[in-house]
Amino acid sequence: MTTRHVDKKLYKKCIKCRAWRPREDLTDPNDGHISKRQFGLHDTSSDGLQSICYSCKNIANTAMRSKNATQRIRHHTGTRCLTQLGTQAPPQFVANLEDYLGYKITRLVKALGKDLKEREDPKRKLRDALNEGYHIDHIRPLSSFKVVYRDQSGVEHVDWDAFRECWDVSNLRAIPAEENLAKGAQYDAESPRKEEIEASNEEGSEEVATSDTSP
Numbered sequence: 605m606t607t608r609h610v611d612k613k614l615y616k617k618c619i620k621c622r623a624w625r626p627r628e629d630l631t632d633p634n635d636g637h638i639s640k641r642q643f644g645l646h647d648t649s650s651d652g653l654q655s656i657c658y659s660c661k662n663i664a665n666t667a668m669r670s671k672n673a674t675q676r677i678r679h680h681t682g683t684r685c686l687t688q689l690g691t692q693a694p695p696q697f698v699a700n701l702e703d704y705l706g707y708k709i710t711r712l713v714k715a716l717g718k719d720l721k722e723r724e725d726p727k728r729k730l731r732d733a734l735n736e737g738y739h740i741d742h743i744r745p746l747s748s749f750k751v752v753y754r755d756q757s758g759v760e761h762v763d764w765d766a767f768r769e770c771w772d773v774s775n776l777r778a779i780p781a782e783e784n785l786a787k788g789a790q791y792d793a794e795s796p797r798k799e800e801i802e803a804s805n806e807e808g809s810e811e812v813a814t815s816d817t818s819p
């Protein structure tokens with residue numbers, strides 16, 4: 605496709621890779637092949653689309669995540685905590701994550717790295733393990749802590765002591781995803797359960813979703 609012949613109603617130029625990509629799902633009249641829309645939706649842009657195409661966005665997100673183990677652990681921990689707290693998550697919870705946890709994320713990252721070296725190999729790097737898809741595992745399962753509880757009148761409260769115990773550095777470690785999922789199946793414990801995710805979605809805690817995909 606040369607630039608001259610591009611129909612700008614159907615295609616949009618990505619500001620990053622400068623390629624013309626479909627604005628919507630397009631069907632080729634000759635062979636019926638469908639080219640999928642390549643831009644995310646954006647409420648406030650003039651054409652309702654983001655300015656960077658999906659593939660550029662994926663590359664940027666992946667680079668960002670693999671670059672910095674601390675960012676990834678912070679993001680992961682914040683998201684998991686929000687799922688756990690549901691509607692009881694305080695406003696600005698993620699911004700003040702370290703205050704609620706009672707430690708700096710950098711301390712957690714150091715501890716996870718040290719533990720991984722001890723269990724696997726003195727040269728093992730946490731960043732590589734995360735890139736291989738390792739999960740952060742709760743040694744004592746997350747679901748065994750009664751962090752959100754109901755009082756006699758059915759009102760929900762957060763037991764912050766239980767929360768800190770659950771997320772204590774000493775209760776966390778990085779393990780292969782398969783191992784973690786097997787354990788989760790056994791204890792019904794790790795990786796937020798389906799009902800929990802659905803419940804938090806119904807209750808409108810959009811903040812559970814990743815926040816680093818906005819343009």
Ligand SMILES: [Zn+2]
Binds near residue numbers: 619620623
């Ligand atoms: Zn692009």
